[in-house]
Amino acid sequence: MGYEIIDNIWMELKDYIIKNNFLLITDENIYNIYKENIEKLTNNKSDIYILEPGENSKRLEELSNIYKALINKNLDRDGIILSLGGGVVGDISGFAASTYKRGIDYIQIPTTLLSQIDSSIGGKTGVDFLGYKNIIGSFYFPSRTLIDPSFINTLNEREITCGLGEIIKYGLIEDYGFFRYIGENIKNIYSRDNNVLSYIIEKSVKIKSSIVEKDKLDLGLRQKLNFGHTVGHSIESLFRYERYNHGEAVILGIIYETKIAYEKKLISREYYNEIISILRPLVEPVSFSENEVNMLLKYMKNDKKNKNNKIGFVLPTDKGKVDIFYDIDEEIIKKVFKSN
Numbered sequence: 001m002g003y004e005i006i007d008n009i010w011m012e013l014k015d016y017i018i019k020n021n022f023l024l025i026t027d028e029n030i031y032n033i034y035k036e037n038i039e040k041l042t043n044n045k046s047d048i049y050i051l052e053p054g055e056n057s058k059r060l061e062e063l064s065n066i067y068k069a070l071i072n073k074n075l076d077r078d079g080i081i082l083s084l085g086g087g088v089v090g091d092i093s094g095f096a097a098s099t100y101k102r103g104i105d106y107i108q109i110p111t112t113l114l115s116q117i118d119s120s121i122g123g124k125t126g127v128d129f130l131g132y133k134n135i136i137g138s139f140y141f142p143s144r145t146l147i148d149p150s151f152i153n154t155l156n157e158r159e160i161t162c163g164l165g166e167i168i169k170y171g172l173i174e175d176y177g178f179f180r181y182i183g184e185n186i187k188n189i190y191s192r193d194n195n196v197l198s199y200i201i202e203k204s205v206k207i208k209s210s211i212v213e214k215d216k217l218d219l220g221l222r223q224k225l226n227f228g229h230t231v232g233h234s235i236e237s238l239f240r241y242e243r244y245n246h247g248e249a250v251i252l253g254i255i256y257e258t259k260i261a262y263e264k265k266l267i268s269r270e271y272y273n274e275i276i277s278i279l280r281p282l283v284e285p286v287s288f289s290e291n292e293v294n295m296l297l298k299y300m301k302n303d304k305k306n307k308n309n310k311i312g313f314v315l316p317t318d319k320g321k322v323d324i325f326y327d328i329d330e331e332i333i334k335k336v337f338k339s340n
């Protein structure tokens with residue numbers, strides 16, 4: 001489950017290319033931006049599988065084409081998949097690796113902030129099916145995760161926000177000092193200050209992998225990683241995954257779940273203000289109608305964390321600490337959704 005922070009990813013990949021027993025999977029955007037580097041590594045068309053960018057590529061038909069490319073290249077059980085991309089490329093490549101010839105090695109080379117600090121760590125792979133996200137998948141850890149923070153230089157602002165939501169979450173669930181550091185460095189993150197980015201990426205990866213290490217199959221402790229996600233997922237569903245991307249929805253989720261914690265008197269006014277003041281400027285605010293609040297509640301009632309029909313919320317209880325609660329009054333939830 002090792003990860004490494006790498007200075008020059010293209011040098012690092014050379015070794016795998018020499019053995020010519022690999023398939024590099026990427027998407028069209030990444031291919032176009034890094035064409036020169038990729039073509040210096042290999043110019044052979046059958047070495048590279050290019051997905052269309054976006055969530056829609058995480059599907060069975062695409063997976064079946066990846067299997068065909070692996071068979072076409074005659075990759076044997078010692079072969080390796082090099083997954084160069086964001087979470088979409090990483091999730092489908094990992095699932096292809098976990099199932100082709102009952103499992104071959106794969107290497108994660110995450111290129112978005114979100115994939116560098118979240119999706120490439122933790123061994124979850126999969127595809128979407130019949131409109132359900134990640135419903136077909138496996139736990140399958142890459143043999144290496146190679147993180148080159150310089151990929152962030154070509155990433156747009158919105159994708160940075162997407163990763164930032166999860167990074168702030170790590171601070172709030174595990175390390176208050178880290179949360180403060182992020183709050184003080186928001187501008188540096190958006191201006192892609194390499195030192196700041198390298199620091200927050202490494203710190204985030206450490207936090208996530210230490211939690212995953214204790215709960216590889218997501219049976220309990222990993223629950224805390226879902227802070228912001230009960231509400232976040234319901235907001236994504238309400239807007240049919242169109243208005244907000246995942247990280248933006250998580251930021252809104254953290255805001256509303258912090259409001260619930262404050263209403264429940266779990267945290268002080270001072271801590272509440274601190275969290276809201278850092279998160280509020282990052283995402284376009286939203287106000288919900290009565291009907292939308294009822295829809296959000298309906299989505300939350302289907303959340304995977306629920307127990308005995310009670311909605312499970314991971315809520316802040318102190319600086320850098322969270323816990324899971326199943327006893328939140330529906331009236332409190334409605335009240336916070338109606339506030340701004």
Ligand SMILES: NC(=O)c1ccc[n+]([C@@H]2O[C@H](COP(=O)([O-])OP(=O)(O)OC[C@H]3O[C@@H](n4cnc5c(N)ncnc54)[C@H](O)[C@@H]3O)[C@@H](O)[C@H]2O)c1
Nearest residue numbers: 029053054086087088089111112114115119124151154155
């Ligand atoms: N496996 C897990 O544990 C886990 C965790 C969180 C999210 N996910 C999954 O991750 C996916 C989202 O990942 P994502 O946010 O990385 O999205 P993504 O893979 O769709 O990438 C976002 C966009 O950025 C582009 N891009 C990638 N790298 C770039 C770069 N360096 N420069 C410029 N553009 C670049 C991509 O082409 C794409 O258009 C979802 O499918 C989600 O379900 C998985």
